Amino acid sequence: MLVLKDSINTAIQEYKRGNLVEAQTRSEEILEKDPHHIDILMLLAAIAQKKCQFDRAESLYRQIIEIQPDGIMAYGALGDLYLLRYQNRWQDAIEAYQKVLTLNPSPKIALITHNYLGKAFIESGKIKQAIAAYQQVTQIQPNISIGHYNLGNALAKDQQFDEAIEAYQKAISLREDYYEAYSNLGNLLKAQGRCTEAIAAYKKAMAIEPNFERPRFGTLTSQIPIIYQNIEEIEASRKNYSQYLQVLVDRYQNATSEERAIYADAVGTSQPFYLAYQGLNDRHLQQQYGQAIVSLMHSRYPQWSQPPMLPPLQTNEKIRVGIVSAFFHSHSNWKIPIQGWVENIDRSRFELFGYYCEPKPDIHTKIAARSFDQFEMGQRSLEQWCQQIESDRLHVLIFPEFGMSSIALQLGCLRLAPIQMTSWGHPQTSGLSTIDYYLSSDLMEPENAAKNYTEDVVRLPNLSIFYAPLKLKPIQISRSDIGTKDDDILFWCCQSIYKYLPQDDDVFPKIARSLPNSKFIFIQHSRGKYVTDIFYERLRRSFAQFGLDSTQYCVFLPRMKTRVFAGASALADVFLDSIGWSGCNSTLESLDYNLPIVTLPRDLMRGRHTLAVLKMMGIEETIAADKDDYIKIAIRLGRDFKYRQAISEKVAVNKHRVYRDLEPVRALEDFLARTVGQKIDRPGERR
Template sequence: MAALSNELQIAVEHHQAGRLAEADSLYRRVLEIEPNNADALHLRGVLAYQQARNEDAVGSIEKAIRAGGPHPAVLNDLGKAYFALKQYREAKRCFARALSLDPDHAEALGNFGAVLALTGELREARSRLRRAVALQPRYPNAWFNLGAVLRRLHEPEEAEQSCRRALALDPRMADAHLELGNVLADLGKPEQAEGCYRKAIELDSTLAPAHARLAEMLKMTLRLEEAEASYRAALALQPSAATFQALGGVLYELDRPLEAREAFRRALEVDPELVEARWSLAVLRVIELDDAGRTEDAAAELERLSAWLDSHRIDDPSRAVGAMYPFDLAYRERNHRPLLERYGGLCAGLMERWRKKERLRPARPAGTQPIRVGVVSSHVHEHSVWNAIVKGWVEHMDRGRFELSLFHLGIRQDAETDYARSRAAHFEAGARPLRRWVDAISERRPDVLIYPEIGMDLTSARLACLRLAPLQLAAWGHPLTTGLPTVDAYLSAELFEPPGAGEHYRERLIALPNLGCCYEPYRVEALDLDPAEPGIEPGAPLLLCPGAPFKYAPGHDDV
């Protein structure tokens, strides 16, 4: 038996040195002589786990437990193999049993926390992971998993600290750089988030989520060609429906609708029930038909979409709303009210299904003085919506008559965001799920909600479909009727609207004097320009078109 013990010790030395083939050969030799040697069975199972032979690992470690009884370390290793096989119930059973034998087993606590997070038991996961890092502060995986859980529990500041602790212990942990990027994006720090995603890719170029999240940051900062490249890199590694859907959105913004359509179709090939892709394909077709003047066919396309939605069970009805918005219709000079009323009805219907599923209570306005006004926008930062519309309200709203709450849905923040925060009675910002935004707005009990730019942001479109205040208004950040039955009036301007313009709006049109806003011009210095330098013929008339090219309808190309 001494010789057998010596052979097992040599096998362990090979194993620890990374000579796995030699170690496995010796473990097998030990087991040929003593088939129920618990140590050899356990360690051979660990070796199989390290080689991603997880079914073999489970079989060998379970034999070890039958031969030698349950020990915390052995149960922990068995749980890891079940975890790798995605058999989460069995993994939890193993970790729980290990902890019943040794409540202070830090690795089992960390692994239990990780599997609890995957099964959605976030608060229990947080408790286990906090205990793990308290017992073993130099445990990078536990710090990383704790950061990921805290982010999902909407505790971004502590999540950031946890991710940074993980990276201080293991700077080459690509997943931790990715998760830190996600946290920083939630905290409104897109530039820092971008740096984290790039570092994650540098460390592990096969990490598809890092490419996809980098693409989101690039899209947000309007670097659309770079965003396209990053989405395609993610798809080359992991062809997910969500990434095909996101790529389609970028291609549409790049004015490549045929390629966008193909991306949406690819999304449906991967996941035929992806409601966002189904919605986007239909809306893309509606825009094309409307462009061609085929308004009846466009309406029929919406009816087909409605029939599909009615015939399918949708786990999250909110996902479709705003996935693609018929934004371009604002730049086609006709009355779009009938079409957008149908579109708005679809949006509101889906959000009503979501409201019932979430068991939301009806809005409860404060009904006291001063009147509570909420402004919901994704552009409370340097942006045309802020500069032209919202900033004037923030500067000049009578604080004696109105209490102003600002809900900044976007993740970009700058000096203008700080100014807005300083002027509002209540200010909320940062990435959060739809339900948390609903709760944040409802807690303020607004009498009036104003949406300055419905159609330019997913979350604002979804929120506007709900009745969160007795009076809900839209403004001309997107210059077209919302078509929503939940929006009561539309704030426009006398100088924008021709006679009879009210017929173009589902909402009651309120045309404010002049341009309807208080606007502070940009402070810029004029430059002397020599027309000959860019190759312009001296004396030739110049026509300046400062808008984006897609805003000029093809029907006016002869101009």
């Protein structure tokens, strides 16, 4: 017995020294004498994991469980194996950890298990269950800071921002140097529009850990508020952003390549999404920003810093086109433009590859997966995504948007295909030197569009998209449900309220003073009341200047689910397009209810979406020439029922022109073929 114990100790010591071959040999010798020795089987499983022999490790853990069905350690180790070593075996990990918890573990083991269970739930997209798991961690050990930090992360993913902020603050109170918690706290404060508080949190994170780069990007983007209290704030914030951006540019230019490689971890964690909502040309600022982050990513991944050679096309070979997106689910980016392109592109000429880089799968994900020849999704490292895309030897890689997905931006900073493109999922130039073309709409772009982009602009015909109306049955609601009367004139102002700039607030009271029974229906900001309160106060001031009470005219509805939103849309009399950043998805969806639409196009593409939709329908009388004209058209539609009805009927008769337009898809096919160098040969069209 003593000899066996010595042999076991020797095997364990060899393992600890890293002598895996010797440890395995000793362990197998022991098993010949005692095939059911639990400790040795556990040691062999650990050795297998060290050697990346994960299937063998799994088999050994299963063998231990057969011998000892109530063995907590084997189930826990099996859960860790599934969670940390395999891809996408989150449910197996969850089941293993849940089994541990049914076996009455000690408080210490229960604490660890709930923590890993929370991570498995996060990875599998089960955020509510992750919150419950992390709450168990904080109940078992209230004074463990990482438990509150992880709970904050899960709450943030569930859009419970106030609760997440409280969790981060608790983590910080337990550990004053918790710079990651300060950084994440800053992110949430920024998401709520509380930029001054966010900057203060970021400064604390940087003071604790100067080389932690994420708070610097957070501080940069916090210079741009979500919404503005007045016109002057726009100019001031833009100046602050420009100055801080130059600070970062100088920092990265003076850094070593090794330092830049470390800083690259922060790329995409906080993006200047709201810069585009100032209504100004951002090309110069975006180019500065793009150069900075491209330099970081190229320092980190030099193997993907140069464009690969364009694979030659063999006879009858298809052009390989990849699409990277975080929005292969119910999202405007899927509906516009991705779905229409991928479902209608000529599959005899093109092979499609989809890369779902930040998956939140739903029913639309299944539709998306069927639309590609190859569809990749799941939680992967950036390197794994790069390797996957590189191995597919694409001719063209398309990023439908930059500005909302961190992984898409990181990938877009690299050169993973010889030809790379973006589009107007977030209608703003990328500023990235790695992106060659910007796929846009001919009807939406002004004549001098090139000056707004760092990419070459491709003006696809009409709206540039193939759009099919939603097959959606609205939930019927009444006007009283939204606080309005039957004889009110309802102006549907359904855009995100940060699209409304202070210089245009006067359109609402100017309409209201001519239409006492008008009601303007707005949607509250989704991330707390701070942003909504600023807009509410702006409207109060603007109406007061005309001797009016904004509360008598402005209605703020909470964020609604799709079918409820559709039901509210159906109640409206007039769609009042936002000035500066025009509606697109919301405009197209309003066609279901034949609403007259008033729009005032501006100089940038993002201010001209509705203009293009109306031109497609041949309804140009509600396209305003200036703000006074916009107000005049809105008043006439509100006052003159017959005129309103006539415009509504024109929408009903002509909206089919907007739907299922294949011309942009055919033009996209031809552009891709020309760019790759393939001869275009359409029977009856070109020879």
